[in-house]
Amino acid sequence: MNRGLWAAIACYVMWGLLPLYWKALAHIPAHEILAHRMTWSLGFCLVVLALSGQRTLWKQLRAKPSMLGTYGFTALLLSINWFVYIWATTHGHVLDASLGYFINPLFSVFLGVVVLHEKPRPLQWAAIGIALVGVIWLTIIHGRVPVIALALAGSFGIYGLAKKRSELSSVQGLTLETAVLFVPAAAFLLFQDARGVGSFGHTSVQDGLLLAFSGVVTALPLMFFAMAARRIPLNQLGFLQFIAPILQFSLGIIAFGETLSSNRLVGYVVIWIALTIFVFDNIRGTKRYHRGKAHGVA
Numbered sequence: 001m002n003r004g005l006w007a008a009i010a011c012y013v014m015w016g017l018l019p020l021y022w023k024a025l026a027h028i029p030a031h032e033i034l035a036h037r038m039t040w041s042l043g044f045c046l047v048v049l050a051l052s053g054q055r056t057l058w059k060q061l062r063a064k065p066s067m068l069g070t071y072g073f074t075a076l077l078l079s080i081n082w083f084v085y086i087w088a089t090t091h092g093h094v095l096d097a098s099l100g101y102f103i104n105p106l107f108s109v110f111l112g113v114v115v116l117h118e119k120p121r122p123l124q125w126a127a128i129g130i131a132l133v134g135v136i137w138l139t140i141i142h143g144r145v146p147v148i149a150l151a152l153a154g155s156f157g158i159y160g161l162a163k164k165r166s167e168l169s170s171v172q173g174l175t176l177e178t179a180v181l182f183v184p185a186a187a188f189l190l191f192q193d194a195r196g197v198g199s200f201g202h203t204s205v206q207d208g209l210l211l212a213f214s215g216v217v218t219a220l221p222l223m224f225f226a227m228a229a230r231r232i233p234l235n236q237l238g239f240l241q242f243i244a245p246i247l248q249f250s251l252g253i254i255a256f257g258e259t260l261s262s263n264r265l266v267g268y269v270v271i272w273i274a275l276t277i278f279v280f281d282n283i284r285g286t287k288r289y290h291r292g293k294a295h296g297v298a
Contacts, residue, residue, distance in 0.1 A: 004231025008240045011224035014217065016247025019089045019097070021217055023256065025210055026090040028199045032192065033090075033214065034083045036200065038185035040215025042178040048223065049175050057172045067167060067176070074162045075177040081155040082218075088148045094252035095260060099138075100152030101245035102271055106131045106278060107157040115161060123281035127274045134270035141263045170226030174219060242275065 025033050049057065061067055088097040106128055112118035120128070138146050166173050192198035200211050228240075252258040260268070 002231060004228045005240075007224045008228035008232060009243065011221045011228060012240055012243035013247065014221040014224070015244040017251070018085075018217065019094050019248055019251050020255070021210070021214075022086050022089040025207065028203075028207065028211075030083060030087040030090055032189070032199060033086050033211070034079065035185040035188045035192075036211040037082055037086075037214040037218050038079065038178060038181040039189060040212055041218045042175070042182045042215070044215040044219045045171065045175040045178050048219070049171055052171055057168065057175060060168065060172075061176070064167075068180070070162070070166070071168075071173060071176045072180050074159055074166075074173070075180040077155050077159040077162065078177055079181055081152060081159065084148060084151045084155070088152075092256065092258060093148050094248055094256055095258050096146060096148040097152060098245040098248035098252060099146060099268065099271070100149035101156075101248065102242070102268075102275060103131060103135070103149060103153040104156055105241065106274060107153045108160055109278075111157055111161050121281055123277055127278040127281070129274075130277065131271050131274035134267045134274065137270060138264065138267035141261075141267065171223065174222055178219075242279075 022033065085097055088094065109118075109120055109124055110128055113120060135146065135150075138149075163173065168176065189198060189200070193200070193202075196202075200208055253260060
């Protein structure tokens with residue numbers, strides 16, 4: 001098994017098991033965990049940036065200041081995604097969070113159609129339509145729109161779309177994004193500490209270590225993802241991404257005791273059927289592409 005495949009598996013397993021990490025901090029407000037995640041992520045990114053020899057980031061930013069606006073927008077999307085995920089995990093909504101990441105690849109296809117004017121294949125259209133039926137069903141039985149799932153799928157889908165045209169490497173981009181988030185996050189934490197309501201250094205040693213290492217558990221899987229994306233085919237990467245929501249879903253049921261009614265399960269099954277069609281079509285499309293390329297058609 002090549003390094004890219006191992007990197008992809010490591011990345012998605014880390015994301016899939018992340019609810020265990022945030023659950024251990026459930027007694028700390030989600031917005032405070034988010035601020036620590038933003039703050040400590042920058043420190044880790046700067047270390048990796050220095051070790052990787054990619055030290056031209058600040059020169060590139062001076063040469064093209066408009067990049068700050070682009071990465072400021074992606075940083076905002078990341079902060080929304082991180083906050084919703086942390087809040088969902090610490091408030092007993094891990095199943096809703098997993099649903100968001102099951103929906104995400106289909107939402108990305110939808111964005112490709114609307115924004116990039118891409119033309120999905122018939123089976124991709126079918127997958128989007130079936131997934132929409134599942135979301136509508138969940139909305140009906142709940143009496144409300146599945147906001148957590150749609151917020152996670154939407155924020156990460158738009159983030160991926162914005163990053164599609166990014167000019168920096170993954171490490172440089174994440175460093176700039178966390179640098180944008182650092183100032184407000186650090187200011188908030190200092191304000192909390194001055195008011196005597198901050199958690200860092202005022203609760204247990206375990207809490208302090210978990211908050212400090214939140215930067216590592218944030219940035220490390222993103223870096224593994226970047227490594228995998230460069231080394232293995234996109235269809236393999238797309239298929240493996242379902243490791244994360246499957247693990248999250250399993251944790252929600254087994255570890256956290258969340259309930260899944262039969263009516264709610266119907267909605268999940270419909271979305272899983274849509275994903276199965278989507279993955280099948282992707283694999284078939286990739287095989288056709290390689291056959292065509294081998295015969296000089298592509």
